[in-house]
Amino acid sequence: MRTIRKHSNSGYQQHSSTQRHTGPTHWYACAINHRRRCRQCACVHGSPRLPEAHALLLTVGCWGRGGRGDRRDCHSGRARKVGLPDAENNCEMARRKLQEAILAAEGLRVSEENSKGRDVYTELCVRQRVFLSKDSSGIYSIQFSPDAQQLAVGFGNGAVQVLNAATGIVASELFPGHRTRQAVTAMRYYPKHINILMTAGADGIISIYNTETGWQVVEMKEEENEIHALDFCSDGNVYATAGKDRHIRLYDSRTSQIVKVFEAPDFKSSDNLTLMSGHSRRIFALRFHPDECHIFLTGGWDNSIKIWDKRMEKEARRFINGPHICGHGIDIRDNQILTGSWAAHNALKLWDYRSLRLEKTIPFPLRKGQSEFLYTAKFCNSEVVIGGGSGTHSAHAINYKNNQDLGGIALGRNTVQAVDTVLDGQLIAVAGISGNLHMATLY
Incomplete structure (x- = not known):
């Protein structure tokens, strides 16, 4: 057995998975990044079939599509403003719906063993x-x-x-x-x-x-x-x-x-x-x-x-x-x-x-x-x-x-x-x- 150490830079391209993507792969790249932060939530990550909590997170910009609203970490609850020219009432309503959906998702969370086969794939x-x-x-x-x-x-x-x-x-x-x-x-x-x-x-x-x-x-x-x-x-x-x-x-x-x-x-x-x-x-x-x-x-x-x-x-x-x-x-x-x-x-x-x-x-x-x-x-x-x-x-x-x-x-x-x-x-x-x-x- 012989050991070889080498570092080849030929053809090496840096590509960060956290980089913002556009086009048809945008949602998928975002889903992969989101999965890192949300390991304890009940959703199936990387899928467009999201529980209600994550569907609401998407609407308020959690996955970084650039839309208006709070970008909020779904577990820490922290939010940072990215520009809200609309009425604060709309944002507050979205927050309340988000909290309700998260509570609902918490109630539906089950162990991995019991959740196997929960989703029905058709295509x-x-x-x-x-x-x-x-x-x-x-x-x-x-x-x-x-x-x-x-x-x-x-x-x-x-x-x-x-x-x-x-x-x-x-x-x-x-x-x-x-x-x-x-x-x-x-x-x-x-x-x-x-x-x-x-x-x-x-x-x-x-x-x-x-x-x-x-x-x-x-x-x-x-x-x-x-x-x-x-x-x-x-x-x-x-x-x-x-x-x-x-x-x-x-x-x-x-x-x-x-x-x-x-x-x-x-x-x-x-x-x-x-x-x-x-x-x-x-x-x-x-x-x-x-x-x-x-x-x-x-x-x-x-x-x-x-x-x-x-x-x-x-x-x-x-x-x-x-x-x-x-x-x-x-x-x-x-x-x-x-x-x-x-x-x-x-x-x-x-x-x-x-x-x-x-x-x-x-x-x-x-x-x-x-x-x-x-x-x-x-x-x-x-x-x-x-x-x-x-x-x-x-x-x-x-x-x-x-x-x-x-x-x-x-x-x-x-x-x-x-x-x-x-x-x-x-x-x-x-x-x-x-x-x-x-x-x-x-x-």
């Missing part, structure tokens, strides 16, 4: 298509930061760019890419530090960047391996990689030293093989359980999902037979497992984590003569999933409770290779061959 709306300088190399991985401020993008030539998630503007280029480098196939933000980004590629190279400074702080390589999957456990102490050689390597997050390897079985010489022995073909997906830091799932070309406990010696604990995983096609939420298979039909499925039984097959929208062939699938929230691939050259958001198609993002004739979402679907990114990065939101 997927594309906000913008983002054109990037490396689009010709294709986009193979995307990842939102935990605070939803950044979107990291990995390209086919090894380039890594970080975008402002609200505007799509490139904030920094962490690596410019090179003709000798291969695709960045996986990336994750460190759960304990929102400015630490880890990437892995088909050339076996793992890189760790500080997105705030633009420095590459660590680079190392898994020799003779193509890394296709990477994830952190929920407490951030360990991360794991998997790929072509079928070994699953667990690293200490602080030192980036290997602490454990689940070695792939040798199917030619071993006589003690079981269904728990490991994958027989390359691994394309790896996902830690969001609540149980010791548990993770893997899937690949051998038509199986294996469930591992990193405390065990060598074998998987349980397995699901069937899903043919060829990309980031595994997700887990609320004790449900979502799989997106590279299969012509019935590719999107929901499984019960506890019993491992198939709960349902989620219908993926098709036109006549089309097939599904999904590369990626992900939960948006407790009711909506999104998946995409090469069959329709599109990604679709689907309410799996009622099988309603909420809308799709078509990439022309280009394959969808990457999907990510945060804030329960308030920010969605879809990308693939020839770039084709699209930003969308659920309404």
Whole structure:
């Protein structure tokens, strides 16, 4: 392992998320900024569907549209005058309505667990298509930061760019890419530090960047391996990689030293093989359980999902037979497992984590003569999933409770290779061959 420190200013563009924006992204940028100040309120931030309290805040200029009235912090109650040529009565009336609405919102506030699924989303709306300088190399991985401020993008030539998630503007280029480098196939933000980004590629190279400074702080390589999957456990102490050689390597997050390897079985010489022995073909997906830091799932070309406990010696604990995983096609939420298979039909499925039984097959929208062939699938929230691939050259958001198609993002004739979402679907990114990065939101 070798450590590299460098600071590249090439192509670096400063862009503040607190800057006033105009045009169609104005409300969204404002919503992101407002979310920082209002972490305890009951609204769904970043959405135009605001509770009455925040709708009133918007009318009196809290989000900075430049209108007349008080600009008021919704928790501190402080206000500053920005020019009130109108009668004071109008302002006083707005204040009273605001206070009443805030009290009403306080009465409706519930715990996060009880509020899941509270909003009913009916439509997927594309906000913008983002054109990037490396689009010709294709986009193979995307990842939102935990605070939803950044979107990291990995390209086919090894380039890594970080975008402002609200505007799509490139904030920094962490690596410019090179003709000798291969695709960045996986990336994750460190759960304990929102400015630490880890990437892995088909050339076996793992890189760790500080997105705030633009420095590459660590680079190392898994020799003779193509890394296709990477994830952190929920407490951030360990991360794991998997790929072509079928070994699953667990690293200490602080030192980036290997602490454990689940070695792939040798199917030619071993006589003690079981269904728990490991994958027989390359691994394309790896996902830690969001609540149980010791548990993770893997899937690949051998038509199986294996469930591992990193405390065990060598074998998987349980397995699901069937899903043919060829990309980031595994997700887990609320004790449900979502799989997106590279299969012509019935590719999107929901499984019960506890019993491992198939709960349902989620219908993926098709036109006549089309097939599904999904590369990626992900939960948006407790009711909506999104998946995409090469069959329709599109990604679709689907309410799996009622099988309603909420809308799709078509990439022309280009394959969808990457999907990510945060804030329960308030920010969605879809990308693939020839770039084709699209930003969308659920309404």
